[in-house]
Amino acid sequence: xxxxxxxxxxxxxxxxxxxxxxxALLGLIARYPLGAAGAFVVLVxxxxxxxxxxxxxxxxxxxxxxxxxxxxxxxxxxGTDDFGRDILSxxxxxxxxxxxxxxxxxxxxxxxxxxxxxxxxxxxxWFDLIIQRVMDxxxxxxxxILALAxxxxxxxxxxxxxxxxxxxxIPQCARVVRSSALAIREMPYVDAARACGFSHxxxxxxxxxxxxxxxxxxxxxxxxxxxILLEAVLAFLGLGVQEPTAAWGLMLxxxxxxxxxxxxxIPIFPGLAISLAVFGFNLFGDALRDALDPKxxxx
Amino acid sequence: MRFLKSTLxxxxxxxxxxxxxxxxxxxxxxxxxxxxxxxxxSKIPSYDAHMESTFGMIHPIRPFYSLLxxxxxxxxxxxxxxxxxxxxxxxxxxxxxxxxxxxxxRKDVKFHDGTPLTAHDIKATFDKIIFPPEGVPSTxxxxxxxxxxxxxxDDYTLVFNMKYASGAFLPAVAAPYNFVYSKxxxxxxxxxxxxxxxxxxxxxxxxxxKPGAYVEGKRYENYHHEGKPYLDGFRAISAPKMxxxxxxxxxxxxxxxxxxxxxxxxxxxxxxxxDKIVVQESDWNCALQFLPNHxxxxxxxxxxxxxxxxxxxxxAGSKYLSKIAIVKTMGGVVFPGHPLAATExxxxxxxxxxxxxxxxxxxxxxxxxxAGAEGLEFVLLNRGVDQPYRVVxxxxxxxxxxxxxxxxxxxxxxxxxxxxVRKKHDFDVTVYFNCQSIVNPLADVSAYxxxxxxxxxxxxxxxxxxxxLFDQMNRASDPAEQRRIMxxxxxxxxxxxxxxxxxxxxxxxxxxxxxxxxxxxxxxxYLNQHLDNVWLDPDLM
Numbered sequence: 001x002x003x004x005x006x007x008x009x010x011x012x013x014x015x016x017x018x019x020x021x022x023x024a025l026l027g028l029i030a031r032y033p034l035g036a037a038g039a040f041v042v043l044v045x046x047x048x049x050x051x052x053x054x055x056x057x058x059x060x061x062x063x064x065x066x067x068x069x070x071x072x073x074x075x076x077x078x079g080t081d082d083f084g085r086d087i088l089s090x091x092x093x094x095x096x097x098x099x100x101x102x103x104x105x106x107x108x109x110x111x112x113x114x115x116x117x118x119x120x121x122x123x124x125x126w127f128d129l130i131i132q133r134v135m136d137x138x139x140x141x142x143x144x145i146l147a148l149a150x151x152x153x154x155x156x157x158x159x160x161x162x163x164x165x166x167x168x169x170i171p172q173c174a175r176v177v178r179s180s181a182l183a184i185r186e187m188p189y190v191d192a193a194r195a196c197g198f199s200h201x202x203x204x205x206x207x208x209x210x211x212x213x214x215x216x217x218x219x220x221x222x223x224x225x226x227x228i229l230l231e232a233v234l235a236f237l238g239l240g241v242q243e244p245t246a247a248w249g250l251m252l253x254x255x256x257x258x259x260x261x262x263x264x265x266i267p268i269f270p271g272l273a274i275s276l277a278v279f280g281f282n283l284f285g286d287a288l289r290d291a292l293d294p295k296x297x298x299x
Numbered sequence: 300m301r302f303l304k305s306t307l308x309x310x311x312x313x314x315x316x317x318x319x320x321x322x323x324x325x326x327x328x329x330x331x332x333x334x335x336x337x338x339x340x341s342k343i344p345s346y347d348a349h350m351e352s353t354f355g356m357i358h359p360i361r362p363f364y365s366l367l368x369x370x371x372x373x374x375x376x377x378x379x380x381x382x383x384x385x386x387x388x389x390x391x392x393x394x395x396x397x398x399x400x401x402x403x404x405r406k407d408v409k410f411h412d413g414t415p416l417t418a419h420d421i422k423a424t425f426d427k428i429i430f431p432p433e434g435v436p437s438t439x440x441x442x443x444x445x446x447x448x449x450x451x452x453d454d455y456t457l458v459f460n461m462k463y464a465s466g467a468f469l470p471a472v473a474a475p476y477n478f479v480y481s482k483x484x485x486x487x488x489x490x491x492x493x494x495x496x497x498x499x500x501x502x503x504x505x506x507x508x509k510p511g512a513y514v515e516g517k518r519y520e521n522y523h524h525e526g527k528p529y530l531d532g533f534r535a536i537s538a539p540k541m542x543x544x545x546x547x548x549x550x551x552x553x554x555x556x557x558x559x560x561x562x563x564x565x566x567x568x569x570x571x572x573x574d575k576i577v578v579q580e581s582d583w584n585c586a587l588q589f590l591p592n593h594x595x596x597x598x599x600x601x602x603x604x605x606x607x608x609x610x611x612x613x614x615a616g617s618k619y620l621s622k623i624a625i626v627k628t629m630g631g632v633v634f635p636g637h638p639l640a641a642t643e644x645x646x647x648x649x650x651x652x653x654x655x656x657x658x659x660x661x662x663x664x665x666x667x668x669x670a671g672a673e674g675l676e677f678v679l680l681n682r683g684v685d686q687p688y689r690v691v692x693x694x695x696x697x698x699x700x701x702x703x704x705x706x707x708x709x710x711x712x713x714x715x716x717x718x719x720v721r722k723k724h725d726f727d728v729t730v731y732f733n734c735q736s737i738v739n740p741l742a743d744v745s746a747y748x749x750x751x752x753x754x755x756x757x758x759x760x761x762x763x764x765x766x767x768l769f770d771q772m773n774r775a776s777d778p779a780e781q782r783r784i785m786x787x788x789x790x791x792x793x794x795x796x797x798x799x800x801x802x803x804x805x806x807x808x809x810x811x812x813x814x815x816x817x818x819x820x821x822x823x824x825y826l827n828q829h830l831d832n833v834w835l836d837p838d839l840m
Binding site for chain 2: 061063065082083155157242243245256259261262
């Protein structure tokens with residue numbers, strides 16, 4: 001069969017065109033119910049982060065000692081903390097911190113990994129060998145240890161936290177992307193592009209990168225969840241963002257040690273927010289992987 | 300008359316905690332035996348108290364050593380009640396118009412290695428502290444600026460010869476850091492030997508130190524205070540996290556922690572353990588400060604600095620922060636309640652202590668506008684320790700926000716924090732502390748004199764008027780005159796020149812197992828830690 005022999009069934013083409021969008025969405029939800037639940041959590045988080053000022057009932061940083069340790073109720077749905085600050089408002093604003101750190105670290109980390117992974121696979125040889133051994137060194141350290149080491153050197157602060165979380169992500173993504181790119185490098189169309197005399201940059205950007213986008217996107221969603229968790233861990237250890245900024249890990253730290261018994265709502269709600277966000281991103285990432293991976297989709 | 304009245308009030312206030320604490324033990328006969336287990340929230344940098352200033356060293360190491368004089372273990376809340384430890388009889392009064400102190404030394408004291416103690420050992424110790432050779436660290440040598448020399452007329456007599464009479468001298472001698480070392484050890488092993496070795500005359504002999512785990516001591520049978528110590532030994536368990544220390548007491552893995560817990564922790568313990576817990580509380584000779592960096596603009600402008608202190612509502616802070624942090628009392632530069640401390644009326648005239656916070660904040664805004672610093676943004680440096688630093692730092696930021704300042708917080712672990720404040724001077728405004736052991740205001744307020752004279756002023760200024768007032772105050776023999784000068788000194792430091800500020804004074808809360816008897820709370824976590832009068836009540840264990 002030659003290329004010119006391939007024919008598209010006109011009915012099938014029309015059928016795709018005619019599928020209404022809500023129905024397609026419902027089909028996706030039916031097919032990936034857990035992924036849909038994850039996507040819902042992610043959307044709620046994004047909504048809370050974007051419209052925090054509008055939907056938070058109180059200023060998240062204003063001390064109001066006359067309301068300190070108020071349990072959950074009509075006035076303060078999730079109660080107040082030791083400074084009398086509304087926990088719901090702090091959780092809503094904390095979503096902004098979590099998502100900001102999560103998305104920035106995930107996108108930079110995954111993109112760095114994408115560049116290195118594809119370049120490493122494409123050039124091969126000594127370049128590949130050196131890049132991969134460097135990646136091996138970074139991957140020898142557990143994620144949290146590496147992040148702790150980086151933030152210990154750079155110091156606390158939101159920018160330093162993002163750097164600390166980004167660095168461990170780069171080798172993880174580079175390794176996954178490289179394995180996909182190695183297979184693509186051997187495809188005839190890449191050989192054809194080389195034969196046409198295209199530059200390395202053009203071959204990488206136009207012919208290889210688009211074909212590794214699936215693992216790249218999946219890595220990003222997985223990284224966002226991990227980054228949120230790491231940010232919370234660093235804040236809990238006192239190395240992340242600092243008071244009075246609303247951040248879930250910081251809220252958990254303040255509440256867990258001193259008020260776990262006498263005012264349990266202080267650590268419980270930020271703890272739940274962290275768990276739910278990470279769970280949501282993981283479910284969403286898994287569903288995305290299933291949807292984008294042809295082998296898993298066929299199963 | 301007012302001075303006398305305030306003295307009485309102070310004595311009553313200071314004695315209240317001790318009376319409460321001592322109440323349980325009064326009339327009871329101490330029982331010998333048992334191992335006291337206590338938790339310590341900080342590490343031991345070295346064993347040499349002459350160079351260290353942390354309770355992490357004092358709590359586990361102090362029981363191995365003695366002092367020439369010490370605060371009265373039965374009345375540790377008093378700032379003037381000292382008793383002999385290695386000297387005989389009562390603490391001697393100054394003679395020769397306050398220029399000579401003559402101590403008679405006990406003849407029945409031996410170091411743990413068997414060497415008899417003489418006046419030469421004590422002279423060698425104080426010479427190391429006050430006149431250390433070049434390169435030998437001595438943290439508190441400035442406390443002895445009134446001393447001229449020490450002499451030993453015979454083996455059991457020690458004389459301190461003063462340059463001028465000073466009420467700050469005896470409290471400085473009684474400081475718990477003045478461990479008495481053996482002259483033989485100093486001569487034979489050098490001045491660094493005590494950093495890693497222990498040989499004292501204290502109630503307990505050193506058994507073992509497992510770094511990061513515990514320090515153990517056992518009873519010294521030849522201890523010079525007859526019948527003491529009551530304990531067979533002690534184990535100081537290292538537990539940096541507060542939650543661990545709290546759970547150790549709750550689970551009876553440890554009986555006491557000597558530094559202090561926040562109010563909520565006390566309430567949780569009392570609620571959980573009822574009468575198995577006794578709580579001792581006291582004002583604490585620690586002022587939690589905030590220091591503007593005078594080297595950095597716009598904090599070189601007195602108007603901006605005054606605005607900072609005017610923004611802070613200390614009265615409300617005292618009311619609410621005392622529920623969540625180990626701070627409580629509003630005060631000036633002198634330990635609250637001390638005869639030299641400002642009265643409420645006197646405080647009310649100082650910027651930042653005015654009765655009306657609205658008026659105070661309006662003035663702060665006016666000053667900021669006048670200085671062109673409206674909406675000023677800066678970073679508040681803070682120490683990575685929850686109590687009381689993080690809590691008070693977060694509160695301070697909210698206070699500054701109320702006059703339009705935009706402040707973020709940079710919290711650093713202790714070593715990096717000290718480096719930034721003490722060496723690099725890399726901060727806009729920092730939270731800091733002035734913690735002392737013996738309540739000795741004439742020495743304690745030295746942190747406010749010029750930074751080229753004071754070893755512990757990190758705000759970065761030179762103010763010769765402050766230096767002059769400090770010197771006049773220390774040379775004044777009349778308490779009324781001392782008090783008058785102290786008011787001028789305080790007003791200039793906190794208000795007129797707005798050099799550095801106090802948020803609130805710390806408040807010490809020590810919940811402990813009720814079977815621990817004999818230990819009485821002091822206004823410092825450095826004091827009364829020799830443990831020779833502590834005993835365990837077997838009926839309550």
